[in-house]
Amino acid sequence: MRRLKKYNSGEAVQYITRRAALRKLQLSLNDFRRLCIIKGVYPREPKHRRRAQKGSSDIKILYHAKDIRFLLHEPIVWTLRDYKIFGKKTGRDRAVKDFRNLKRRLALFPELRIDHIVKERYPTFIDAIKDLDDCLTLLFLFSTFPSLRLIPREQSLLCRRLTMEFLHYIINTRSLRKVFISIKGFYFQADIKGQKVTWIMPHHYPFKPHSKAEVDFKVMSIFVEFYTIMLGFVNYRLYHSAGYAYPPRFHGDVIADSEDNFKDELTYWSDRIAVLNSDLVSTEHEADEETEEMDLDLLEQGQNSNRLMKLRKEAQELKRLRTLFKGLKFFINREVPREPLVILIRSFGGKVSWDRTVFAGATFDEIDETITHQIVDRPALGEQYISRDYIQPQWVFDCVNQRCLLPTNRYFVGVTLPPHLSPFVDINRESYVPPEEESLQNESTSNLQKKKETVSTEKETMNFFPLNDEQLQVAYMEEKADIEQYDQKDDRNNISEDEKETHKSQNAMSMSVQAGKVHKENKRVIHKNNVDEHRLQARMVKSRHRNLFRKLIREKQVKEKEKWLLRKKRRAIEAREGDNSK
Incomplete structure (x- = not known):
C-alpha cells in the first residue's frame, strides 16, 4: 500500500x-x-x-x-x-x-465589458435589489467627488446621473418609508418590490483631499465600476416596470450637464437639486394608482380573518403615508440643506420651492400666499406671513418617521427641538431605551387605546336594536324557568337558618376592608436566590452545550454593561444641564 x-x-x-x-x-x-x-x-x-x-x-x-x-x-x-x-x-x-x-x-484601446458578470452574480432581479445597499451608498458618495487622479470626471458624472434616476423613481412611486439624520449623513430606507433598501446620502461639505494611507481610491473606483453597471440595469428594469420611459424625460427646461456648470461646485450641486424638483414624463403611472385602489377595495370586501385585517390595516396606513404632505406647499430658506428635504416632501405628495434668484429649479416664490410651511434654520426673521407656519427642518423628518403630521409648536423658530430618535432601532429591544422614546411609546399606546374604545362604543351603538313582542315573550319564559329551577334546589338542600346566618357572617368578614401590612424585600436574599438559580441552570446544561451557554451569558453581560454605561452617561448629562440652569 x-x-x-x-x-x-x-x-x-x-x-x-x-x-x-x-x-x-x-x-x-x-x-x-x-x-x-x-x-x-x-x-x-x-x-x-x-x-x-x-x-x-x-x-x-x-x-x-x-x-x-x-x-x-x-x-x-x-x-x-x-x-x-x-x-x-x-x-x-x-x-x-x-x-x-x-x-x-x-x-484600439481594449474595452472591458462586465455586463455578463452582473447577470451571473444576480440571476434574478430581486437578488440585485437585495444587494443595493452598498451600491447606492458608494455611488452617492462618488457623485459628490470632483475630478481626481484616480477618479475621472466621467465616473463621478455617471454616478450623479444614475443616483438622480434612482431618486426620481423613489419620488414618483412614493416608495420611501424611513429617514434619519446622523453624523455620517442622511439615512434613507425605501420599499422596492417588497425589499427594504437602505442607503446613506452624505452631507454636503467642501471636498477635502485625503492621503493614500487613509483612503485607497483605486480600490473604491473598481467597486464603482461594477456598481454603475449594476445600478444601470436596475434603473432600466424599475422604470419600465413602473411605466416610465428610460432614460427619463423631464417636464420643462432642466439645466443640462455642461463644462460651465462643472467649474463651480455650487452651480453643480444646485442643478442636481433642480432636476429632483422636476416631474417625469409618464404614460402608465395613473393606471398603476388605479390598480392599487382596486386592490385595497378587494381587501375591504374580503373575509374578516386576522390576516386580512392586518393586511387591510397596513394598506390603509401605507396609503395615508404616501399622501402625508398632499396639499401642503413648502418654501425652503437658503440656509437649509435642500436635497434631502426635496426628496422627502416630493416623495409624500407635497410641493416645494426656494428663492429663484439664488438657486435654479424653483416653482413658486416666497410671496405666494398658498404656502403652508416655511422651513427656516436661523434664530430670527425679518418679514413674516400669518398664513404659514415657520418651522425647523427636523419637523419634516419626524413627521415621516411618526407617519403623521406632528404639531408645529415644538418646532418653531428658536425653540429647543425634541430629540431626533432613530426609526431603525427595534422597539421591543432589551437594551437601553431613552426616556424620550418611552414617552413617545406611551403616547402612541394611549392613542391606540382611545381609538379602540371609540370603535368598541360605536360597535355597541350599531349593534343595539329594539326588541319586538315575540322576543320579549321568549325572554320572560326563560327567566321564569330559571327562577323555578333555583327554588327547587333550595327545597332539596333544606339548609337550617343557623347555618345560613353563619354563612352570611363569614361572607361579610371576607368582604370587609382590613389594614395592609408593609412587606419589605431583602435585596441580599433576592440576589442570592438569583445566583443560586443561575448556578442550577449552569449545572443542567449538557457538556456539549456549555460553550454556547457561556457565549450567551457573556453576550447578556455585555448588553447589561452597555445599558449601565448609557444610563450613567445620561445621568451625567442631566446633572451638567442642571448645573448650567442654576
Whole structure:
C-alpha cells in the first residue's frame, strides 16, 4: 500500500495563497485585485491556518482553490492580459517617439465589458435589489467627488446621473418609508418590490483631499465600476416596470450637464437639486394608482380573518403615508440643506420651492400666499406671513418617521427641538431605551387605546336594536324557568337558618376592608436566590452545550454593561444641564 504524503489532502489542498494564485492566473497584483472585486471572490479564513498553509506559521492571504479555478475560465482575464500588452506597446512607441503608431494604438484601446458578470452574480432581479445597499451608498458618495487622479470626471458624472434616476423613481412611486439624520449623513430606507433598501446620502461639505494611507481610491473606483453597471440595469428594469420611459424625460427646461456648470461646485450641486424638483414624463403611472385602489377595495370586501385585517390595516396606513404632505406647499430658506428635504416632501405628495434668484429649479416664490410651511434654520426673521407656519427642518423628518403630521409648536423658530430618535432601532429591544422614546411609546399606546374604545362604543351603538313582542315573550319564559329551577334546589338542600346566618357572617368578614401590612424585600436574599438559580441552570446544561451557554451569558453581560454605561452617561448629562440652569 502506497504511503500518503503530508499536506496532499484536506485543508492544505482546499486553500491557495495569493502569490500562488497570481502565478496560476499570470496576472499582476492590481489586475488580480480588480478581477476578484468584479467577480465577487474574497479571501477566506481557514479553520486550521497552519494546516491550510502547509505547516507555515506566518499569516498569509488565502483563497479557496475552487474560486481560483473559477476565475481561470473568465473571459475578461484575456482583456486584462491585453491591457498589459497594450501598456508595453504604447510605452515602446513613446520611447521611440512614434506618435503616429501611438495614436493608432490608442484608438484600439481594449474595452472591458462586465455586463455578463452582473447577470451571473444576480440571476434574478430581486437578488440585485437585495444587494443595493452598498451600491447606492458608494455611488452617492462618488457623485459628490470632483475630478481626481484616480477618479475621472466621467465616473463621478455617471454616478450623479444614475443616483438622480434612482431618486426620481423613489419620488414618483412614493416608495420611501424611513429617514434619519446622523453624523455620517442622511439615512434613507425605501420599499422596492417588497425589499427594504437602505442607503446613506452624505452631507454636503467642501471636498477635502485625503492621503493614500487613509483612503485607497483605486480600490473604491473598481467597486464603482461594477456598481454603475449594476445600478444601470436596475434603473432600466424599475422604470419600465413602473411605466416610465428610460432614460427619463423631464417636464420643462432642466439645466443640462455642461463644462460651465462643472467649474463651480455650487452651480453643480444646485442643478442636481433642480432636476429632483422636476416631474417625469409618464404614460402608465395613473393606471398603476388605479390598480392599487382596486386592490385595497378587494381587501375591504374580503373575509374578516386576522390576516386580512392586518393586511387591510397596513394598506390603509401605507396609503395615508404616501399622501402625508398632499396639499401642503413648502418654501425652503437658503440656509437649509435642500436635497434631502426635496426628496422627502416630493416623495409624500407635497410641493416645494426656494428663492429663484439664488438657486435654479424653483416653482413658486416666497410671496405666494398658498404656502403652508416655511422651513427656516436661523434664530430670527425679518418679514413674516400669518398664513404659514415657520418651522425647523427636523419637523419634516419626524413627521415621516411618526407617519403623521406632528404639531408645529415644538418646532418653531428658536425653540429647543425634541430629540431626533432613530426609526431603525427595534422597539421591543432589551437594551437601553431613552426616556424620550418611552414617552413617545406611551403616547402612541394611549392613542391606540382611545381609538379602540371609540370603535368598541360605536360597535355597541350599531349593534343595539329594539326588541319586538315575540322576543320579549321568549325572554320572560326563560327567566321564569330559571327562577323555578333555583327554588327547587333550595327545597332539596333544606339548609337550617343557623347555618345560613353563619354563612352570611363569614361572607361579610371576607368582604370587609382590613389594614395592609408593609412587606419589605431583602435585596441580599433576592440576589442570592438569583445566583443560586443561575448556578442550577449552569449545572443542567449538557457538556456539549456549555460553550454556547457561556457565549450567551457573556453576550447578556455585555448588553447589561452597555445599558449601565448609557444610563450613567445620561445621568451625567442631566446633572451638567442642571448645573448650567442654576
